[in-house]
Amino acid sequence: MLNKKLVQTMTLILLVIALIGTGAVVYITKYSGQNSKGPTIDDVLKYSVDVSEITTNLASDNYAKMAFKIQTDSKKAKDELTKRDFQVRNIIIEELSEKKAKDLQGKAGKLQLQDALKTKINKVMQDGKVVQVYITESLLQ
Incomplete structure (x- = not known):
């Protein structure tokens, strides 16, 4: 029973880390690309x-x-x-x-x-x- 809870907790932690990482990549890709061209x-x-x-x-x-x-x-x-x-x-x-x-x-x-x-x-x-x-x-x- 302890192993099952530990596996569920670790899975949940990995899922949260993956979601945060995906969000960070999307944010950086979307907003850093605007300034790379410089001002019009x-x-x-x-x-x-x-x-x-x-x-x-x-x-x-x-x-x-x-x-x-x-x-x-x-x-x-x-x-x-x-x-x-x-x-x-x-x-x-x-x-x-x-x-x-x-x-x-x-x-x-x-x-x-x-x-x-x-x-x-x-x-x-x-x-x-x-x-x-x-x-x-x-x-x-």
């Missing part, structure tokens, strides 16, 4: 702020003309970034003034600038964060 282009545009052309001297005897699109993670972040336009422009000018023309040439230089701007702008953000900085215009002279 409409979402990117909805939460992005354009920074108009900035012309500034570089650390070398050159100058740069650049414009940016900055993608945020929410409407609140976009609104905050719009209000912080003067700070964003200041951050960009400061960052560019430390660069030499050779630092901005090529893909690697531009990616480094984008990452540096993202990090520095996120330091001043309070209601969200910058997801990506895109260079929309670039001219080095």
Whole structure:
């Protein structure tokens, strides 16, 4: 009689574990697949702020003309970034003034600038964060 109860209890425990595991697999499969594609282009545009052309001297005897699109993670972040336009422009000018023309040439230089701007702008953000900085215009002279 003890063995029969023990077998029934173990069977019940295994059945519960199997049901929980199946539920977890279904949940993970259903909800993790939505975010793997990333945001749609409409979402990117909805939460992005354009920074108009900035012309500034570089650390070398050159100058740069650049414009940016900055993608945020929410409407609140976009609104905050719009209000912080003067700070964003200041951050960009400061960052560019430390660069030499050779630092901005090529893909690697531009990616480094984008990452540096993202990090520095996120330091001043309070209601969200910058997801990506895109260079929309670039001219080095």
